[in-house]
Amino acid sequence: MKFTRTKKIVFANNKGGVGKTTLAFNCAMSFAKQGYKTVLVDLDPQCNLSRLAVGDNEYEKTLFSSAEKDVFDVLKGVIEGGSDIDLSVPFISVKNGIGNLFLLKGSVNLSLYENLLVSAYGLAASGQQLGYFQTSAIDRYLREKGLNEEVDVFVIDTSPGLSLLNQIIFLGADYFTVPMMPDAFSVQGIENLGTMYEKWKQNWKVTGKALSGNTENKYVLSGEGLFIGYIINSYNVYAKQPIKDHRHWIEEIPQKVKIYLSEKHGRNGLVELSWKNPL
8 A cells, every 4th residue: 555545536527428437447547557556436326437347248247146246235234224334345356457456346226325315414414323324334435445455546436417426425535536528518517516516515514514523533524525637538639739619618627627626626726736738
């Protein structure tokens, strides 16, 4: 383990088709090749990250197998009641990850956990222990497995949108990054994302976090995820420059990112400082 503690990085956007899953996978592969023990965490019920990591054939072969566990098995006890997260659910080794890349498979049944969150978040926001227990389930699994298995980085893929499940994932994140396209929707979406994320943080700060009292920290989501950057994906290039239509939107993005993501959710302008060259 290279880091002093495990890092959780969430890839998120409220729009599908921006290359989020592919970018998450490629970033995780890069971390692994640099020697960091990295775990892909598929928290999208569509399970595209799982398919990408293990391949379509292998994924379909194990789809109905009870032998290979997934994120639903981790949460089943919490969802059905009567028990807690299952820490025995193992990570799956991903081929070509040089022994450093692993996967927690996704599940279509993750939607059952989201149904539970409708009541669980309300309970946690009013300071009730059951709510903290239920909303922290994924975060506690990752924290404990990360510590026990010396994981450096969890790379977390989420479904498109601003769902309650994504809100819980976001509140437990250490860092988040936003893949986007060079188009009008992405430029408009930056403001929407930044504003909603700010509301999520503020609401949690004055409700669940403020009312947690003597509740153990591991049950209370931190709500302090930092924005560490964005990636513009899928633009056509001619003569080493984006084509004209795309360039217009690419030039609009940095200022929007600065106002709604970096200044609201970043730290000390580090995102801007990391930009090697202006667009």
